[in-house]
Amino acid sequence: xxGRPREALGxxxxxxxxxxxxxxxxxxxxxxxxxxxxxxWETGGDRADxxxxxxxxxxxxxxxxxxxxxxxAAVKAWLAGHHR
Numbered sequence: 001x002x003g004r005p006r007e008a009l010g011x012x013x014x015x016x017x018x019x020x021x022x023x024x025x026x027x028x029x030x031x032x033x034x035x036x037x038x039x040x041w042e043t044g045g046d047r048a049d050x051x052x053x054x055x056x057x058x059x060x061x062x063x064x065x066x067x068x069x070x071x072x073a074a075v076k077a078w079l080a081g082h083h084r
Contacts, residue, residue: 005038005039005040005042005043006039006043008035008039009036009039009040009043009045012032012035012036012039015032016032016036019032026060026063026064027060027061027064027068027071029060030056030057030058030059030060030061030064030068030071031057031071033053033054033056033057033060034053034054034057034071034074034075034078036050036053037050037051037053037054037057037078038050038054038078040053041082047082050082051079051082051083054075054078054079054082055079057075058072058075058076058079061075
């Protein structure tokens with residue numbers, strides 16, 4: 001779905017449904033949250049929900065530790081550019 005946010009939203013919804021029945025790595029969940037936030041923003045979805053998902057992703061990456069510092073930085077930069 002990269003580069004095609006409307007299609008990505010459908011794929012992410014399926015992944016989220018799977019995540020409710022499986023125990024996924026917290027980093028995978030943070031990746032899902034961030035991807036969904038970006039797709040929602042790009043398609044004109046609920047901006048408050050997109051920001052909340054990105055914030056949750058940032059917290060997930062931060063909790064995962066220094067190995068996720070690049071992902072944490074990417075989310076922080078995205079949030080800084082998308083807050084109103």
